[in-house]
Amino acid sequence: MNRRRWLTGAAAGALGAMLTACNRLTANAGVQQTLARAEGLTRRAQRLVVDRKALAQEFAAAEISRDFRANGSISPGDPDYRALVESGFADWRLVIDGLVERPMALSLAQLRSQPARTQITRHDCVEGWSAIGKWSGARLGPLLDKAGLKPQARYIVFHCADTLDPNVSPALGRYYESIDLIDAYHPQTILAYDMNDAPLAVKHGAPLRLRVERQLGYKHAKYLMRLEAVADLAGIGGGQGGFWEDRGYEWYAGI
């Protein structure tokens, strides 16, 4: 009996020590850096195997989810954003600037008259769940051509209206995302203003959100305010290319 108790105690102790070791290991910067190497390998392998223009799977209208979950910000409290909601987004403009020849500011009506695409796709959240929705929006590629990307431009940064982490400085707490030009010019990459044939609801990112169908949900930035063409991501937010990327998630979210 005593021996049994001793053995159980020893096993529990060993398990506890291993847990602590695992947690320490995870928190170690060198370990993190090594583990993060896999992301580049994954991105290169996927781009090697999957055609750059390959379309994400599209679904039938009957398959649209009736319980499409909203995640991240679902009702931003930022005063500027509340004011936009109050006015029905009449004064909202999408700014496109940075490394472009012709910076612009587009109203919703102007966006709705741009080359558009409608698609019924599956949204995959990093948490593991999926939902199917129908999206209509302006194709990003033609918009960027209209603004005229400068040759140095390598990424498009999406600046959003919502503060998701109020406990840090606005530069770090405000949502943002970024994609490279391969995904920016992908035919299914759109700035969506309609979901399931109705204007985007606030919880889904009104008035405009990104759809970048071959990546996970957190890349699909909501509450878009400004698109900035940049040469590198270092100076923006925490420097990792997105709100969640600054918190340890992969920049390339194709997996």
Next chain:
Amino acid sequence: MSPAPSARVFVARHSLVVRLTHWTNVAALLVLLLSGLQIFNAHPALYWGDVSVFDRPWVAMFAAERGETAVGLTKIGPWTFETTGVLGFSDNQVRGFPAWATLPGYRSLADGRRWHFFFAWLFVLNGLVYWSAALVGGHLRRDLLPRRGELSPRHLAAEAAAHARLRFAKGEAALGYNTLQKLAYLAVIAGLLPLMVLTGLSMSPGVNAGLPWLPELFGGRQSARTIHFLSAGLIVLFVVVHLLMVAAAGPANSLRAMITGKFAVTPGDAS
């Protein structure tokens, strides 16, 4: 049994490639399992089909208030079990699997994913090395594929009976795998492990664009996630039985053989 303590001789049993890939696989699968449970905890529910119908999971782990205290509950199909302390609620936290079963122990989906995808690459590359060697070097044909006659019902029944009594071949007869052992290993290396890779890739939206038939093969992305989870469970089951068998058949000799390659036999000693 030979009366005189005849000299033990060591014979080569496992090739270097098999030994290296075996232990790499053990390490990779351990990390993949624990980090996989961390990832599962971000949304501890499973569905069939393409999407998650949130009020109809077939497996779900969650917590509920019972009087003053919280209880952990696990739903499987129509049944709900109280699993406080292990599933649904443990360490005063609402969480699917408990801290001791996840990597890292604290809640961090981002860290769990980093471990998982790094070791997934290691696991896949290791598997490719193993498979190339097994095919080219003849290990598959020589040691793993059952020989003629081994699959006859009579032979299988006799082996099953011997296994049930924990009677294993000794001496020279133990140099090769028995048929049940071969079938179990084949089911793992040609069945479960490739299935883990395929269902894993089915969950990647990037891969889906190139290979849309892949998730459909399993009935949709959420079905693929379910099958990924279930086959991980089957691997755990295999490992438990595997370890019991190693222990029953003579742990020192089998382990030495899997580490150094050398297996001790006493000539003339057979059962």
